[in-house]
Amino acid sequence: MQTALIEELRSHLPLDRRLAAASPGFRALLERALAGDELDVDDGITCLGAEGDDLLALIAVADAIRHEDVGDDVTYVVNRNINFTNICFVGCRFCAFKRQRWEADAYNVPVDALLAKVQEAVDRGATEICMQGGINPDMEPFTYRDVLRAIKTAFPAIHMHAFSPMEILYGSRRANMSYRDYLGMLKDEGLGTIPGTAAEILDDDVREILSHKKVDVRTWIEIVTTAHELGVRSTSTMMYGHVETSRHIAEHVALLRRLQRTTGGFTEFVPLRFIHDNTELFRDGVVSEPPPKGLYDLRIYAFARLMLRGAIDNVQTSWVKLNHELAQLSLLAGVNDFGGTLMEESISREAGADAGEYTPVAEIRGLIEGMGRRPVERTTLYRKLDGGDERAADGESTRIDGTGGRSGGSEVSPRPAPCC
Numbered sequence: 398m399q400t401a402l403i404e405e406l407r408s409h410l411p412l413d414r415r416l417a418a419a420s421p422g423f424r425a426l427l428e429r430a431l432a433g434d435e436l437d438v439d440d441g442i443t444c445l446g447a448e449g450d451d452l453l454a455l456i457a458v459a460d461a462i463r464h465e466d467v468g469d470d471v472t473y474v475v476n477r478n479i480n481f482t483n484i485c486f487v488g489c490r491f492c493a494f495k496r497q498r499w500e501a502d503a504y505n506v507p508v509d510a511l512l513a514k515v516q517e518a519v520d521r522g523a524t525e526i527c528m529q530g531g532i533n534p535d536m537e538p539f540t541y542r543d544v545l546r547a548i549k550t551a552f553p554a555i556h557m558h559a560f561s562p563m564e565i566l567y568g569s570r571r572a573n574m575s576y577r578d579y580l581g582m583l584k585d586e587g588l589g590t591i592p593g594t595a596a597e598i599l600d601d602d603v604r605e606i607l608s609h610k611k612v613d614v615r616t617w618i619e620i621v622t623t624a625h626e627l628g629v630r631s632t633s634t635m636m637y638g639h640v641e642t643s644r645h646i647a648e649h650v651a652l653l654r655r656l657q658r659t660t661g662g663f664t665e666f667v668p669l670r671f672i673h674d675n676t677e678l679f680r681d682g683v684v685s686e687p688p689p690k691g692l693y694d695l696r697i698y699a700f701a702r703l704m705l706r707g708a709i710d711n712v713q714t715s716w717v718k719l720n721h722e723l724a725q726l727s728l729l730a731g732v733n734d735f736g737g738t739l740m741e742e743s744i745s746r747e748a749g750a751d752a753g754e755y756t757p758v759a760e761i762r763g764l765i766e767g768m769g770r771r772p773v774e775r776t777t778l779y780r781k782l783d784g785g786d787e788r789a790a791d792g793e794s795t796r797i798d799g800t801g802g803r804s805g806g807s808e809v810s811p812r813p814a815p816c817c
């Protein structure tokens with residue numbers, strides 16, 4: 398059934414024929430979305446239940462809206478993901494990455510090794526470092542600031558996309574500072590943007606099941622909106638496919654939309670499939686076998702494109718969580734950004750994700766072109782680089798040569814992935 402529908406999806410039937418095949422009530426909902434009406438949570442839940450011809454119509458409408466709102470280019474960013482420690486006391490039950498400090502494979506990357514990793518990334522054309530890690534109980538109060546300072550001193554032009562809201566919460570507590578003062582200090586040290594991770598599902602009942610000690614919804618919102626107010630933008634994410642319901646998903650996305658209407662600070666939305674292998678949730682039977690990859694994921698991407706219309710333009714696929722083929726298919730379901738090339742994405746790898754941890758730029762471009770779309774490199778803040786003229790117009794770096802200047806082109810590179 399799934400294979401047949403995916404083959405049907407590839408047939409590129411015109412939108413009007415897809416709409417004509419949908420059930421009348423669902424077609425009316427899709428026509429409202431096409432007209433630019435905002436969908437409410439109940440509409441979102443309806444989308445998340447779409448099957449058969451309704452699902453094909455939903456995907457076709459998401460594709461049409463993507464084309465209308467952001468065009469046919471598929472962007473990607475060249476960067477490196479650095480998980481600087483896997484030592485963590487938070488104990489999220491969905492996480493296979495964390496280690497206790499006494500475990501044999503626990504690690505803490507020292508600053509000189511971090512600098513070497515950044516240098517490697519720069520040598521491969523990276524414009525951004527995405528840096529997150531576990532919540533290490535032995536961390537010094539100002540470790541995050543000091544690491545940031547060391548990197549920005551050596552590589553002033555690299556864009557630092559670092560520190561999840563959970564890390565901001567922990568760092569500010571350790572430093573005995575308010576979130577505003579702490580984020581302001583990091584911004585002064587060169588923090589560019591923060592990952593909108595640690596969001597999972599923004600519902601405290603769900604979060605209690607996933608992770609008792611994780612940042613709660615109110616605090617997550619406070620940290621992210623404070624960052625946005627300070628001019629530190631963020632991504633937005635959602636982890637799906639565990640204990641949540643369709644209502645949780647629809648309300649999560651509606652909440653992100655409301656926040657965006659207030660701050661305008663989200664650069665993108667990234668749905669992240671829960672990778673169940675090697676996690677406590679799966680081991681303890683809280684989550685059973687995950688739904689097969691495919692239409693389940695495409696439905697989420699298409700739903701997100703409709704729900705976020707007029708609020709968050711960029712919907713990013715995650716080849717790390719899905720795999721290359723499904724990430725390609727997601728380009729038919731409202732996605733306009735391919736993420737990037739990771740040099741290391743330890744978290745998904747340890748939880749059994751199957752797309753590896755690194756996809757060279759040439760391969761990413763080939764995957765995008767294989768779907769008949771134009772690949773375009775972008776900066777963290779979605780400034781397109783392939784056109785040349787607009788480079789660095791917003792103060793972001795383009796190519797980094799280690800001293801902050803520009804250098805020539807690149808062929809091979811890395812990129813980020815939200816972790817916790």
Ligand code: SF4
Nearest residue numbers: 485487488489492817
């Ligand atoms: S998701 Fe992050 S905070 Fe949670 S256990 Fe893993 S490393 Fe720690």
